[in-house]
Amino acid sequence: MRFLSDHDVRQGLNVPQVIHLVETVYKARSEENTETWPTIFYDFLPGKADMDIKSGYLKSDKVFGHKTITWFAENEAKQLPTLTGLINVFDADTGRSLGITEASYITGIRTGASGAIGAKYLARKDSETLLVVGSGNQAIFQIACALSVLPNLKTVCVAGRDQEKLRTFVNTLPHRLQSEFGTNLENVTFEAAESLEEAVKSSDIIITVTSSRTPIIKREWVKEGTHLSCIGADMTGKQEIDSSLVSQAILYVDDREHCIHVGEIEIPLKEGKITESHIRGEIGDLILGKIKGRTSNEQITIFDATGMAILDIYAAKTALQTAEERNLGVKIDI
Numbered sequence: 660m661r662f663l664s665d666h667d668v669r670q671g672l673n674v675p676q677v678i679h680l681v682e683t684v685y686k687a688r689s690e691e692n693t694e695t696w697p698t699i700f701y702d703f704l705p706g707k708a709d710m711d712i713k714s715g716y717l718k719s720d721k722v723f724g725h726k727t728i729t730w731f732a733e734n735e736a737k738q739l740p741t742l743t744g745l746i747n748v749f750d751a752d753t754g755r756s757l758g759i760t761e762a763s764y765i766t767g768i769r770t771g772a773s774g775a776i777g778a779k780y781l782a783r784k785d786s787e788t789l790l791v792v793g794s795g796n797q798a799i800f801q802i803a804c805a806l807s808v809l810p811n812l813k814t815v816c817v818a819g820r821d822q823e824k825l826r827t828f829v830n831t832l833p834h835r836l837q838s839e840f841g842t843n844l845e846n847v848t849f850e851a852a853e854s855l856e857e858a859v860k861s862s863d864i865i866i867t868v869t870s871s872r873t874p875i876i877k878r879e880w881v882k883e884g885t886h887l888s889c890i891g892a893d894m895t896g897k898q899e900i901d902s903s904l905v906s907q908a909i910l911y912v913d914d915r916e917h918c919i920h921v922g923e924i925e926i927p928l929k930e931g932k933i934t935e936s937h938i939r940g941e942i943g944d945l946i947l948g949k950i951k952g953r954t955s956n957e958q959i960t961i962f963d964a965t966g967m968a969i970l971d972i973y974a975a976k977t978a979l980q981t982a983e984e985r986n987l988g989v990k991i992d993i
Contacts, residue, residue: 661758663978663988668764671981674772674807674840677974681772682946684717684973685913689943692719693969695914698921700894706870707732709894713968721751724972728762730870742766742796746975756993758979762971763796765978769970771800773913774866774888777962779808780945781911781953782886786863787813790852792875792899793868793891794819794828801866801890802832803840806847809864816862818852825851856880867891867899878904883957889923893965900961902927908959910938911945911952914967923963 663671687693699712714725728744735741744762749755778786789805789812791798802815815832819825829851836842852858859865859880869875869891878901881887887908891899905927912918915938919928927933940950942962953960982988 660756660993661979661982661988661990663758663760663982665761665764667982667988668760668978670985670987671978672765672768672974674768674803674842676977677768678772678775678804678808680973680977681769681970682776684967684970685776685941685943686946687717687719687943688914688967688969689941689947689949693717695917695967695969698917700921702894703731706872711894713966713971715968715972716751717969717973718751720973720976722748722757722972722976723751724748724968724975726762726766726968726971728766746971748972748975748979757976758982758988760975760978765971765974767797767800768804769974770797770890770964770966771802771804773964773966773970774801774868774890774962775804775808777888777911777942777964778805778864778866778886780942781960781962782809782864783884783953783956785811786886787811788816788862789814789864789866790816790818790858790862791866791868792818792855794821794825795868797868797890798828799832799835799839801868803836803842805864805866806836806842806844813846814848814850816850816852816858818855818858822851864888869899870897871899872896874898874901876900876904878907881959883959886960886962888962888964890964892923892925892963893921895921895925897921898926899923902930902932904959905961906932906937908961909953911940911942911960911962912938913942913962913964915941917965917967918963922965923961
């Protein structure tokens, strides 16, 4: 089998490719060609250190696998990566491992693709302003992917709690987007939000990528016609937006069962602010035209994405195939 480091994975995957493969997996799920198995979560220190193990099976590609990913916030002070992990991909015909890849880059780029795909299919076509709430690991992936699929964007605003860290992040964004992702930045400006409330009020698209356990975006801040891709809530107890906002929006999910138990809609469901019937459907059904999307420019839309292992597995499989062609990584005889 083959092992791919972070450097190897980055050589084997790019933004347009990952957006395409994520859409492919969403459609495969809608066509019942995938299975996702129960996720294992563990909080070492709530809000500071956690891990999850996700697994699944892509029937059409005859591969299955699992990902173990960890997030340790205090690693930043230790000059260590805050997000690390591994993905193991197996052949569904023989059960043999096809390879192991480093997981943080795949997690970042496929999650960025998910947030962007939610906006691609649900935001108003004339949307020009994107707000990314959170300036951690995930933010740059969300921005790179959004700029790839939303050609009308003119302003990208980023909000974060640490203003010094936020300003540094925003100042380095243009260079990083071009050097790491080859992003076209023509006619796009970048801003650091001084006030989250004011940034929300002026945004057409909002992508949330925080680990918050209390709502940070209030219903009264969000204007009509806004789209929100809620990415940060992926574990029991996490919540980034007001339950009342969820109850008044048109709601879509990536994986109904996972979102019910650990997504942005978990708390509103437990509070009785919404019922399961409030979910219009899964994003794969929307992509395939099985359900309706936005029907007016006044509607507020939400895409709740908890993330699915089948996205990681398919991306890792693609990276391993590229590595085979280019002789990247290290071959291991087990």
